[in-house]
Amino acid sequence: MSWQQKPILVGGLSLSGGLWLWWQLQATAAESGELLVWLVIALGSGLWWLRQRSRPRPIPAHIATPVARAEVEQAIALAREGLQVLAVEAPDSDRQSLEQRLTALPAQLDRQADRIVLLGGRKVGKTRLLQTLQTADWAAGWQWQEIPDSLQPEQQTASVRQALTADLILFVVAGDLTDSELHVLQVLRDARAPLLVIFNKLDQYAPSEQVDVLQQLRQRLASWLPAADVVAAAADPAPLKVRQQQPDGSVREQFEARSPDLTALSERLAIRLTTERPALAWATAWRATEQLAADITAALQQVRRDRALPIVERYQWLAAATAFANPVPVLDLLATAAIGAQLVIDLGAVYQHKFALAQAKTLASTLGALVAKLGLVELSTQAIASVLKTNVVSYAAGGAVQGLSAAYLTRLTGLSLMEYFQTADPSAELNPTQLEQALQTVFQTQQRATVWQSFVRAGLARLQGTPAATESPAT
């Protein structure tokens, strides 16, 4: 359906200067026919291709194999490209510390791995292990560190972050895994951190159980950790109670000290520290690179967000003014939908998703259908009406609810598009599921009463400032 076939919409829109202008632009684009459309599509795909080349490729989350040197080099190259994108999109941004971190990365590939940390729950034997292990011959040249209280809930994140800066993590448990131990292990696995799991306090189990517990541990971790890297130990075994039959027939009980059993652990550690030393450093460099890439992405998203928000606000108040002046529900929806297509194009440009008009319309109407499907029109209209009622508003014209609802729905649409563009692949087909998720995420974050109240307050101030507002009766 062309714009000319929507006289009500045209009438409504022409009340707003800005809307009229872009509607004209759209009409012109439509009239210049297919050639222009193809040109836009061709241009768009060219840009997609260019962008595809510079997009960081996602790294499979569940790979625990050792990190190869070439992989780190590739990751560094991608981080460098990311930083270039940031420089192009935001030449004035402060990139000095990011640049410095990038420059320092290649040298990290050639450094000697030298840091080992012990991580684990309370009283599992970290200190005892550290005291004994660090005195071994093969341990010379390595710095050892225990992260105390590392699995306490309030400290877990910081402990894990600290542990991930080391070259090798010794994760100490004293039996089958607890939920929190398993959770931390999964985080370490996803970060591809070199790891050795130590099953300490082996002596606390009867000899018949010892093999079973070790076996069970190995099995639970088997999908990503080699069995050789789950090792049993007894850093400080409890003294053994010995009963001795005396010559006079009486039985005497006494405690016999036992020496630590760290044989299997020491053997495995000695092998890894000598043969894997370069690879351990690569893995550390890889984690540093990934962190840098994440920080670059965050900086870029912030820049884009700062650009996108004013666009959303512009369209939201445009929608408010239009619906306020023409408080006919159908018109409101139509007007908001019309704004939607242009909003898609403008926001898409910020997030490097280029759209032809037809594509933008499809996306806008998909979004409109989702808004309707989720019942957001009713929900927001009711919320706004109730805020208007409960607040002592000296001025609340007939069209206020419609105006504010149109503004709110436009805002919701805009913020959802931002959320969607942030993660969606610009070259991929429209993904309605992802779009719906974005919409729901954004709607949920907007659900606090204070958000509604400040929105309504800002909206009323806006509407009062528009010429249309002065014509409407105040109550």
Ligand SMILES: Nc1nc2c(ncn2[C@@H]2O[C@H](COP(=O)(O)OP(=O)(O)OP(=O)(O)O)[C@@H](O)[C@H]2O)c(=O)[nH]1
């Ligand atoms: N039975 C037995 N006890 C052990 C073993 N290793 C350590 N312990 C005991 O467990 C207790 C805690 O040992 P630590 O080395 O202090 O454990 P930790 O993990 O450093 O403890 P926190 O730092 O306080 O969380 C001490 O009483 C040790 O003697 C072991 O292999 N067998």
Ligand SMILES: [Mg+2]
């Ligand atoms: Mg300790």
